[in-house]
Amino acid sequence: MNLSKYKACICEGAGEAAIIDILVDNDLLIFKREEMLDEKVIRIRSAKNFEERYLRKGFSDQISIIRILDSRKENFRLSKAYAHKVDVIDIITAPEIEMLIIHTENMYNQFKRSGKKPSDFCKEDLRMQDVKSYDFVKDYFRNPKTLLNAIVEYQRIAKIPKGEYCLLNLLK
DSSP states (O other): OOOOSEEEEEESSHHHHHHHHHHHHTTOBSSOGGGBGGGSOBOOOOHHHHHHHTGGGOOSSOEEEEEEESOSSOOOOOOHHHHTTEEEEEEEOOSOTTHHHHHHTTOHHHHHHHTOOHHHHHHHTSOOTTTTSHHHHHHHTOSHHHHHHHHHHHHHHSOOOTTOBOGGGGBO
């Protein structure tokens, strides 16, 4: 994965943002916070809004947009004026970022048998009501090694289509 000098890290939800913050703050990613636009995770999902907020600043260099999301179908179409200056890299966390918690809790088999969505399984079976909140995820994975182990286990078990990127691809 080749990244440009400038990186915009766009996260779909609060859990994804917490995970990226943990990884970048512990120097575990292939890029540093100083390389990120505004030196933070961006929570804008619309290409049009992203263009208005960031691309009109007149960057002379190429920008890599790294989107952390659970949907393979969500489009991010930039206008023709900016498409040549930006490469969009989707990091897919399907079905949901909560799978990292399920793997950490060694509950994958029980989750599969439940037929529930990962977030519902975490809330109902693991009694983690705030599983989608930034603070909960940041606290849950306060030990970055726990997060790294969950990412590796997710990669091992998930059926990731060829050519698709996941969190493991962003690690050093």
